[in-house]
Amino acid sequence: MNVEANASSYDAIVIGAGVAGLYQLHKLRSLGMSVRVIESASGVGGTWYWNRYPGARFDSQAEIYQYWFSKELYESWQPSERFPAQPESERWLNHVADKLDLNQDIEFNTRVDSAHWQEADGSWAIRTDKGDRLEARYLIACTGMLSAPLEDVFPGQSTFQGQICHTSRWPKEGVDLKGKRVAVIGTGATGIQATQSIAPEVESLTVFVRTPQYTIPMRNPKYTEEDWKHWSKNFTYLKDKVLNTFAGFDYDFDGRSWHTDTPEQREQTLEKLYNDGSLALWLSSYPEMFTEAEVSEEISRFVRAKMRARLNNDADLCKLLIPTSYGFGTRRVPLDTGYLETFLRPNVKAVNCRETPIEGIVPEGVLMQDGSVHEVDIIVLATGFDAGSGALTRIDIRGKEDCSLKEEWSNEIRTAMGLQVHGYPNLFTTGAPLAPSAALCNMTTCLQQQVGWITDIIQYAKAEDKTVIEPTKECQDEWVRHHDEVTNQTLLPLVDSWYMGTNVPGKPRRLLSYCGGVNNYNQHCVELARNNYPGFVFA
Numbered sequence: 239m240n241v242e243a244n245a246s247s248y249d250a251i252v253i254g255a256g257v258a259g260l261y262q263l264h265k266l267r268s269l270g271m272s273v274r275v276i277e278s279a280s281g282v283g284g285t286w287y288w289n290r291y292p293g294a295r296f297d298s299q300a301e302i303y304q305y306w307f308s309k310e311l312y313e314s315w316q317p318s319e320r321f322p323a324q325p326e327s328e329r330w331l332n333h334v335a336d337k338l339d340l341n342q343d344i345e346f347n348t349r350v351d352s353a354h355w356q357e358a359d360g361s362w363a364i365r366t367d368k369g370d371r372l373e374a375r376y377l378i379a380c381t382g383m384l385s386a387p388l389e390d391v392f393p394g395q396s397t398f399q400g401q402i403c404h405t406s407r408w409p410k411e412g413v414d415l416k417g418k419r420v421a422v423i424g425t426g427a428t429g430i431q432a433t434q435s436i437a438p439e440v441e442s443l444t445v446f447v448r449t450p451q452y453t454i455p456m457r458n459p460k461y462t463e464e465d466w467k468h469w470s471k472n473f474t475y476l477k478d479k480v481l482n483t484f485a486g487f488d489y490d491f492d493g494r495s496w497h498t499d500t501p502e503q504r505e506q507t508l509e510k511l512y513n514d515g516s517l518a519l520w521l522s523s524y525p526e527m528f529t530e531a532e533v534s535e536e537i538s539r540f541v542r543a544k545m546r547a548r549l550n551n552d553a554d555l556c557k558l559l560i561p562t563s564y565g566f567g568t569r570r571v572p573l574d575t576g577y578l579e580t581f582l583r584p585n586v587k588a589v590n591c592r593e594t595p596i597e598g599i600v601p602e603g604v605l606m607q608d609g610s611v612h613e614v615d616i617i618v619l620a621t622g623f624d625a626g627s628g629a630l631t632r633i634d635i636r637g638k639e640d641c642s643l644k645e646e647w648s649n650e651i652r653t654a655m656g657l658q659v660h661g662y663p664n665l666f667t668t669g670a671p672l673a674p675s676a677a678l679c680n681m682t683t684c685l686q687q688q689v690g691w692i693t694d695i696i697q698y699a700k701a702e703d704k705t706v707i708e709p710t711k712e713c714q715d716e717w718v719r720h721h722d723e724v725t726n727q728t729l730l731p732l733v734d735s736w737y738m739g740t741n742v743p744g745k746p747r748r749l750l751s752y753c754g755g756v757n758n759y760n761q762h763c764v765e766l767a768r769n770n771y772p773g774f775v776f777a
């Protein structure tokens with residue numbers, strides 16, 4: 239296997255050294271395979287390397303945002319709080335890489351530019367921005383669901399005389415915000431975290447709101463050694479539990495129904511889960527929230543009332559910051575720490591950029607369509623990502639007969655369970671479209687499950703003396719049909735957001751994350767493996 243002269247040859251190339259890529263490297267190495275990880279950052283961490291903006295933190299509890307393959311590893315890290323911030327998550331992943339001695343097999347500061355399938359010998363020819371030429375039997379893209387930032391959003395950005403920065407490209411050395419006039423554009427989970435964190439230190443903060451978000455106050459107690467001993471004792475329980483719930487958390491819909499509960503019981507349940515300060519209200523209250531417009535509206539009403547109280551019933555703020563055009567949970571629900579209260583500060587102003595859209599950026603600041611300019615020193619773009627597909631379509635990936643993934647996905651995004659794509663043999667993906675991921679899943683659960691399945695199928699092929707793995711067209715078609723069927727039973731496809739790809743102009747509309755449940759998805763994957771992978775061709 240060496241079609242390209244002077245190419246370095248490996249059994250597998252993994253793209254990305256985040257949560258999935260690190261685990262994938264570990265797993266494949268344990269099969270005795272030669273593996274190289276290509277990582278564009280200067281260190282490990284993926285999401286937790288890139289998202290250094292003030293306030294960045296995850297909202298799965300630390301006891302389940304974990305790897306499950308080693309109890310010793312679990313016990314060796316002591317999270318400082320229930321929802322640790324970015325610096326701690328980055329340190330944690332460095333700790334994992336050190337413990338497993340992974341860095342020696344990672345090429346940092348290097349980006350994969352292209353990957354072309356070589357039919358003649360069943361391998362991938364890979365080129366990087368450093369000019370490296372690599373070859374590998376398997377190519378595994380652990381490129382992340384939310385890693386292709388939408389950075390170039392407004393005309394005139396390069397003319398801005400101050401500093402402009404996308405949240406996921408926040409400089410390592412930080413940005414001096416003290417005493418500055420700052421604009422935050424975007425009020426998704428990222429914009430919310432940035433807004434609440436930046437406000438106290440800046441001279442003035444202008445937040446541009448196009449679509450408001452339902453948001454829940456985060457309850458984030460510190461974790462002691464005793465707490466971690468408690469969670470460590472529950473390691474096996476948690477490890478099994480997360481794979482058997484709807485969203486990969488330790489909480490779940492537990493058979494409670496909106497229709498059989500009395501109004502008092504509903505109120506009690508919503509109140510209790512709201513006060514948990516986690517995503518439990520969303521992912522473990524009433525499943526009808528996702529499928530029945532009336533239930534969705536009732537639960538939305540409950541959350542709106544909480545938000546109104548937090549905004550001191552200020553009519554203007556309530557109108558701008560409380561959603562009414564879509565239901566609670568049909569977009570990603572963020573947890574916040576004083577986000578709404580931030581707008582009561584004298585140095586914070588909310589601007590309605592749905593009514594008057596942003597026209598562009600001018601040297602002095604943000605230009606609105608009515609000609610007004612908000613003059614600022616720093617612009618924070620919390621404008622999100624080309625989710626799911628973006629990280630892959632930004633690489634020139636070509637499969638059989640030179641088919642281009644970018645071209646195919648510009649028409650329609652199709653995958654076989656988000657794990658492979660028909661026409662692209664030996665290409666495997668994690669956090670990709672049509673698998674459970676960020677939209678409705680605790681990421682460490684989904685990513686490990688996907689890495690585990692990929693490792694198993696590669697091991698199976700090896701045992702069968704086969705070297706090429708590809709899903710049939712029928713297998714992929716069936717998954718897409720099932721995915722759409724499950725999606726269409728919910729309210730999710732009726733709402734615009736990155737979930738549906740509508741935040742990227744021209745992107746084909748399809749729910750990017752599988753919403754049939756992590757538990758059911760995992761069961762399906764297990765069954766496939768148990769039955770020797772029907773729908774997959776081995777050659």
Ligand code: NAP
Nearest residue numbers: 295296297424425426427428429448449570620621622736
């Ligand atoms: P996002 O949810 O896509 O939000 C982007 C924001 O930018 C939206 O408010 C959007 O408005 C606004 N925007 C984009 N283009 C605009 C324009 N031209 N004019 C005005 N506003 C514009 O992205 P995100 O906040 O980065 O979050 C993405 C996902 O990352 C989250 O949903 C979550 O899954 C994950 N995340 C998780 C955490 C956590 O674990 N705590 C934290 C951060 C992010 P519209 O809505 O109107 O388009």
